[in-house]
Amino acid sequence: MKSISARQTGIILFLTILANKILLLPSIMYEKTKADSLFVMFLFFAVELFVLWIFFALKDKFGNKSLKDVLQNLIGKSFAKFLLFVFLIFFLFKTMLTYSVIYVYLKDLVYQDEFGFLALICFLPVVNQGVICGLRAMSRSFELFFYLVLAGIIFCLSIAFFTNVSFPYFFVSNPSQIFNTWFTYIFSFGDYLVLFIFMDKIHIKKGEKKKILSFVFLGIAIVLSIFLIFYCKYHDTAFMHNNALADLLVFSVQFNAVGRLDIIAMVTIMALGLFQMEIFQFAFCESFVMVFPKLSIKYAVAVFDVLFFIVYFVLIGKYELMIQLTTEYLPYFAVISNYILPILIFALSFKHKKEVKDAKTI
Amino acid sequence: MAKNKVKNIINKFKKEFHNSNDFASRIYENDKQVIGMLFLKSMTNPDLFSQTIYMPIQNFQDKIDEKSLLEKILKNNSIEIIEEKDIEKNILDGKVVIFSDSFDGIVSVDILSFPSRTPSEPPTSPVIQGPREGFVEDFKTNLTLLRRRIHSKDLVFQTLIVGEKTNTKVIVSFINGVADKKVVEEVKKKIQSIKIDGVIDSYYILSFLEKRPDSLFKQIGNTEKPDIVASKLLEGKVAIIVDNSPIVLTVPFILMEDLQSSNDYYTNHHYSSLVRIIRVLGLMIAIIAPGFYLALQLFHYNVLPLNFLITIANTTQGLPFTPFLEILFIFLLFQILYEVSLRLPSYLGLATSIVGALILGDTGVKAGLISPPGVIIVALAKIALYTVPEEQSQITVLQILFIILGGSLGILGIVTGFVYIVNYLNTLDDFSTPYLSPYAPRIANDLQDALIKQPINEMKSSPQSFPNKNKERVK
Numbered sequence: 001m002k003s004i005s006a007r008q009t010g011i012i013l014f015l016t017i018l019a020n021k022i023l024l025l026p027s028i029m030y031e032k033t034k035a036d037s038l039f040v041m042f043l044f045f046a047v048e049l050f051v052l053w054i055f056f057a058l059k060d061k062f063g064n065k066s067l068k069d070v071l072q073n074l075i076g077k078s079f080a081k082f083l084l085f086v087f088l089i090f091f092l093f094k095t096m097l098t099y100s101v102i103y104v105y106l107k108d109l110v111y112q113d114e115f116g117f118l119a120l121i122c123f124l125p126v127v128n129q130g131v132i133c134g135l136r137a138m139s140r141s142f143e144l145f146f147y148l149v150l151a152g153i154i155f156c157l158s159i160a161f162f163t164n165v166s167f168p169y170f171f172v173s174n175p176s177q178i179f180n181t182w183f184t185y186i187f188s189f190g191d192y193l194v195l196f197i198f199m200d201k202i203h204i205k206k207g208e209k210k211k212i213l214s215f216v217f218l219g220i221a222i223v224l225s226i227f228l229i230f231y232c233k234y235h236d237t238a239f240m241h242n243n244a245l246a247d248l249l250v251f252s253v254q255f256n257a258v259g260r261l262d263i264i265a266m267v268t269i270m271a272l273g274l275f276q277m278e279i280f281q282f283a284f285c286e287s288f289v290m291v292f293p294k295l296s297i298k299y300a301v302a303v304f305d306v307l308f309f310i311v312y313f314v315l316i317g318k319y320e321l322m323i324q325l326t327t328e329y330l331p332y333f334a335v336i337s338n339y340i341l342p343i344l345i346f347a348l349s350f351k352h353k354k355e356v357k358d359a360k361t362i
Numbered sequence: 363m364a365k366n367k368v369k370n371i372i373n374k375f376k377k378e379f380h381n382s383n384d385f386a387s388r389i390y391e392n393d394k395q396v397i398g399m400l401f402l403k404s405m406t407n408p409d410l411f412s413q414t415i416y417m418p419i420q421n422f423q424d425k426i427d428e429k430s431l432l433e434k435i436l437k438n439n440s441i442e443i444i445e446e447k448d449i450e451k452n453i454l455d456g457k458v459v460i461f462s463d464s465f466d467g468i469v470s471v472d473i474l475s476f477p478s479r480t481p482s483e484p485p486t487s488p489v490i491q492g493p494r495e496g497f498v499e500d501f502k503t504n505l506t507l508l509r510r511r512i513h514s515k516d517l518v519f520q521t522l523i524v525g526e527k528t529n530t531k532v533i534v535s536f537i538n539g540v541a542d543k544k545v546v547e548e549v550k551k552k553i554q555s556i557k558i559d560g561v562i563d564s565y566y567i568l569s570f571l572e573k574r575p576d577s578l579f580k581q582i583g584n585t586e587k588p589d590i591v592a593s594k595l596l597e598g599k600v601a602i603i604v605d606n607s608p609i610v611l612t613v614p615f616i617l618m619e620d621l622q623s624s625n626d627y628y629t630n631h632h633y634s635s636l637v638r639i640i641r642v643l644g645l646m647i648a649i650i651a652p653g654f655y656l657a658l659q660l661f662h663y664n665v666l667p668l669n670f671l672i673t674i675a676n677t678t679q680g681l682p683f684t685p686f687l688e689i690l691f692i693f694l695l696f697q698i699l700y701e702v703s704l705r706l707p708s709y710l711g712l713a714t715s716i717v718g719a720l721i722l723g724d725t726g727v728k729a730g731l732i733s734p735p736g737v738i739i740v741a742l743a744k745i746a747l748y749t750v751p752e753e754q755s756q757i758t759v760l761q762i763l764f765i766i767l768g769g770s771l772g773i774l775g776i777v778t779g780f781v782y783i784v785n786y787l788n789t790l791d792d793f794s795t796p797y798l799s800p801y802a803p804r805i806a807n808d809l810q811d812a813l814i815k816q817p818i819n820e821m822k823s824s825p826q827s828f829p830n831k832n833k834e835r836v837k
Contacts, residue, residue, distance in 0.1 A: 007804065106774065110662065122771050126778045130785045137788035140802035144784060263665040263773065270777040 003064075003201045006208035008139035010215030011146050015275045016191040017048075017219040018153070020101045022245045023269065025188055026230045028323070030238040032181040035168035035231045038224065040181045044189050045220050047339065052216065054346045055195045056209055059202070061349055066200035068290040074348040081291055083341060087197060088287035090190070090337040092304070093330060095280040096311050097187065099123065100322045102273035105243045109250075110266065123277065124308065128301050130278035131285050135201050138278055145271055150218075152268030153245070157225055159261060160248035165232040183335075187326040190338030196345075197283040245269060367463050368398035371449075375400055378450065385453075388416065394425045395464040400449070405456030407475035414439055415458055415471055428467040431460070440472040454529065476500075481507060484586035484608070486751070492628035493589045501531055501605040507588035508535065508603075512595065516540070519603075522553050524567060528560035531605040532567065535591075540598045542829035545793050549600050549613060564604040564611050571602070571613060573792045578756055581792050583612035583619055590624050598830020614795035614828040617787070618812055620752040621645070626815060634815045642813060644749030649760045651743040652689050653768025653776055655735070659685045661772030677733040685736075686769035692732055692740040693765065695722060697758070700744075799827035 004012075029037035062070050071080035103119050111118065130138050173181075195202065204212070230244045241247040246265040285300035292299075314321075372387045379385040384404035390397045397419060401411065418435045419426065432441055444452055446468060449459050456474030461467075481503065483489075484496035497504045505519055516538040524532045532553055536546050549571065556570045564584070569575035571582050583599075585591060586608050591601045594612045602611040621641050626634035658666055659674060666674070683691060699718040706714055726732045747757050760783070767775030790797035800808035808825045810816040824832045 005803065110772065110774075118771060119774070122774050122778045126782045126785075129782055133785045133789045137785055140788040140796065140798065141781065141784045143804055144788075144798060144802035145781075261665075263662060266662075266773060267777055270774055271781065274778060274781050 002134060002136045003203040004136055004139045006202075006204045006211045007215075008143055009195070009202050009204070010212040011142045012139060012194065012279055013052075013192060013212065014146070014215040014219040015142055015149070015272060016194060016279050017216070017223060018149075018272055018276075020098050020188055020276065021223050022153075022226050022272075023105050023243045024101050024323075025185065026227050026244040027239055027242050029181060029185060030231065032184065033173040033177050034236075035170050036173040036178060037181065038170070038227050038231070040178050040185075041224060041227055043178070043182050044186075045224075048189060048192055049216070051190075051192050051339065051342050052195070052213075054342045055192065055199070057346060058196070058349060059199060059204060062199075064200050064203070066290070067196050070199075070349070071345070074345065074351075083345075084287050084290045086337055086341065087193065088284060088291060090193070090333070091197070091280050091284035091287060092307060092311075093187070093326070094190070095277050095284060095304075096308070097322065097326055098273060098276045098280060099308075102269065102277075105246065105269060109243060109246060109262075120312065123274065124305060126274060127277045127281050128305065130274075131282045131301055132298060135198055135282060138282065142275055145275070149268055149271055149275075150222075152264050152271075153222055153226075155261075156245050156248050156265050156268070157222075157229055160229050160233055163233070165229060166235075168231045168235050183331055184327045185331075186338065187330040187334040190334055193338060193342070194279055194283045196342065197286045243269075368396045368461065371461060372398050372400065375449065375453070379453075390416070390419055395462055397426065397460065397462045397464075399458055399460050400453055401458040401473075402453055402456060405454075405476055406458060406473050410473045410475065411458060414473060415460070425464060426462065428465045428469070431465075431469055436469070436471055442470045442472075443467050444470045451529075478503065481588075487585065487587055487590075487624065489625050489628065492624055493587070495588055496586045497588060497591075497603075497608040497610055499606050499608055501533060501603055504588070504603050504608075504610065505533065505535075508592060508595070508601075511588060511592040512537065517595070520550070522550065524553060524556050524558065525561040526557075526559050528562070530561040532561070533603040533605075535595065535601040535603060537595050537598070537832075540596065540824075540830060540832040541600055542598060542831060545614065545829055546600055548793065549602065553602070561604060562606065564602065564607040564609045567602070567604065568611060571611065574790065577790070578759055579617075579787065579790065579797075580620075580753075580756065581615055581790060581797075583615040584609050584752075585612070586610070587624055593627070596832075596835075597825055598828070598832055614793035615797075616795060616799055616827055617797055618800065618827075620750055621813070622811070627818070631815045631817045635813065638813050638815065641749045644746040645753065645757070648743050648747040648749070648757050650764050650768070650776055650780075651746070652693060652740055652761060653764030653766075653779075654773075655739040655768075656685055656689055656765060657768035657772040657776055660769060674733075674735055677735055680730055681733060682731065686765075688732055688736050689740060689765055689769070692736050693761065695726075696740055696744050793828060795828035800825075 026037065029040060033040055058070065065073075068080060068084065071083055074080075075083070099119075102123075106119060130141070226244055226248070230241070230248060231238055233248065234241055246262050246269060249262040249265045281301075281304055284304055285297050288300035288303060289295065289297055368389065372389070376385065376387065384402050386401055386403045388399040390399070399415070415436065419431075422430065422435050424430065426435065428443075432443075442452075442457075444459070448470075449468065452459050452470040456472070456476070458471045458473060460469040460471065478500040479498045481495040481498055483494040487496075488494075495507060497507065509517065514537065518536055518538050520534045522532045522534065523529050534546065534550055534553065552571050553567065556567060558566065558570075561567055568582055568584075573581060583594070591610050591612060595601055599612050599614065602613070604611075621638055623637075623641075626637065659678075663671060663674075678685065678688075681688060695718075699714065699722075703711060703714050703718075723737055727734050727737060743761060747754055747761075750757070764776060764779060767779040771778070784798070784802075787797050788802055796803055799805050800812050805826050807823055808827050810821050811825070819836055822834065822836045824830050824835055
């Protein structure tokens with residue numbers, strides 16, 4: 001089996017945690033809980049780390065078994081298919097959300113006018129190709145681009161940090177507001193669920209969990225830094241800046257000799273968006289193949305494209321609708337898929353004996 | 363009756379060789395016996411034939427038999443006893459076949475001789491320091507060049523014949539105990555399965571060795587330098603030497619190999635590292651510079667420095683072409699000049715440069731057909747391309763692709779195009795070797811000879827990007 005290494009798994013987690021949290025989220029969360037949104041993020045990450053811990057525990061217990069096999073062992077075929085179908089829906093909308101966030105950014109700042117089909121022409125074939133190339137090829141690409149993406153983000157943060165920044169006021173929201181915000185934007189999280197979907201393709205040697213965790217904590221640190229510097233920079237006007245990472249540069253010090261530097265943010269955001277879409281679409285396609293085992297990944301990609309077009313015409317063109325969907329209706333769904341299901345699988349796994357097999361990693 | 367035997371054989375082969383002009387037969391006849399000789403005049407030296415074969419036979423007083431032929435008359439030659447079915451092959455290999463009515467055996471004498479080039483510095487890979495020898499068309503010379511560098515009984519050459527009409531010798535070379543046996547077997551299996559009428563050059567078998575022959579990207583290494591092949595053999599790679607070709611193929615291949623040059627190993631490693639980084643930058647500039655310039659000009663002009671933006675606005679004002687067509691036009695012009703300069707006789711080279719650089723370039727700008735920034739960007743990309751000349755053909759195609767992507771979709775097109783290509787490259791893993799290693803996947807051990815090069819004494823172990831058996835190189 002073509003599996004991926006712990007380092008590649010870590011990089012996947014690093015990339016998934018970034019993309020849709022560094023553009024729109026800091027701005028719209030500020031509307032609800034001001035700078036205390038940082039505490040909401042802490043809460044989010046604490047829960048995400050708990051989900052990651054559940055994954056490690058399941059991986060220890062079931063070795064290189066696929067999620068489908070694990071679920072079939074624990075709850076039987078029919079329920080297993082139902083749960084996989086829930087994941088399938090979750091990843092369809094996760095991909096849509098990522099796409100719509102990137103779409104809005106590019107439309108607002110770069111292309112204006114009729115950008116919809118242009119973006120589709122750009123994104124869909126590349127994301128489809130990435131998924132068809134497979135997890136190993138994708139993760140190798142992520143490995144190659146990792147330092148470039150990291151350098152891009154650190155550059156943006158550094159430029160913003162060395163301009164005029166001051167701490168905002170914290171502790172202005174009460175716990176219920178913080179919890180309410182957490183619930184509202186819960187659909188933007190649940191990124192680590194991808195690991196469950198291709199758990200059979202991940203090969204973690206003894207002692208390599210630390211390697212994965214180092215990438216996870218790096219990702220978390222970067223997201224929190226972006227939130228903090230963004231709030232330090234814009235304070236009460238933060239809600240007006242919809243593209244956090246890019247806006248950190250746009251309204252920062254200008255270097256006349258080299259022009260505007262937000263092209264670095266632009267390239268970083270485009271790459272991140274593409275990578276995250278690839279990961280989520282791959283998770284969708286893997287779930288699809290597990291639900292419909294007779295169909296290949298190419299069918300899954302075709303089905304995704306059809307659904308994508310349908311949802312695109314209904315939602316993505318009107319991004320307020322997408323935001324409304326993910327903040328008003330999908331949070332209930334996200335609580336189930338992000339947290340209840342992993343906990344349920346974990347609880348059921350106690351009745352199962354430990355099973356470890358080796359996988360080949362190149 | 364006995365005399366007829368010799369004549370029959372001669373007639374038979376004359377007929378089989380269709381009375382070809384260079385097919386020669388000689389009969390030496392005396393009262394004791396008749397001896398027949400067959401050979402190709404085009405593949406043998408006539409003086410050598412006369413001095414080492416015909417005259418000694420003529421001067422021999424007694425009756426000639428197999429024993430006297432081998433031990434006395436032709437004892438200073440390379441001789442072999444062959445069967446009748448092998449006569450044709452031996453004649454084609456440039457040997458003289460001797461037979462007689464007085465003995466049953468058939469003797470083959472090797473006096474192969476044909477015009478051959480002496481090893482010289484290959485024009486495609488000149489070096490400032492280091493060995494200057496290059497492979498030639500004669501495979502025996504090429505084997506000698508390798509054997510001279512690797513004095514080891516473990517260096518193996520295995521000959522396979524490919525091509526129904528050409529019967530070309532393809533030699534698979536590897537170091538036993540260093541190369542991975544599976545790779546060697548896979549290479550041999552692939553070569554043995556080739557069904558083709560003829561192999562003129564090593565490129566004829568290239569596509570049979572590649573996992574994806576329809577791919578734009580090269581998957582097999584090639585070089586004209588024996589020192590490079592020797593070092594690859596030491597790493598555990600397999601070399602494929604084809605008779606009549608100065609280009610030797612090596613497998614497995616990774617992209618990083620083309621970013622390395624033999625010069626890197628004969629100069630200071632700090633300098634080598636710097637040059638390698640410059641090559642990567644050159645490669646990137648060559649691929650995306652024209653497309654990136656178009657993207658900035660058409661979609662993201664606000665990120666350009668104001669002074670440069672004003673220059674572009676001034677110089678592109680009034681041009682008959684759109685920026686996209688302008689860059690395509692300049693690109694096409696450069697490509698035409700390049701093709702012309704390759705094919706024109708050298709004495710016309712100066713004239714081409716004058717026409718290309720002065721008349722087409724300068725006058726084109728003055729006439730308001732093309733803009734100076736456009737010419738500079740395309741020229742920069744074209745020059746940068748030769749930092750990695752081995753990838754020239756692939757990069758040229760990619761340049762066009764990125765011009766189209768940058769011109770139609772802006773930076774987004776370039777980023778998506780780049781991700782698409784990298785994803786694709788990551789699916790190339792011939793002979794269990796990831797194409798973009800040691801960076802994707804990251805193989806820490808091999809980073810010692812990647813973009814940053816360590817001194818030779820610190821390269822303790824063999825590369826791990828591809829299968830090989832020699833784990834320890836420096837002890």
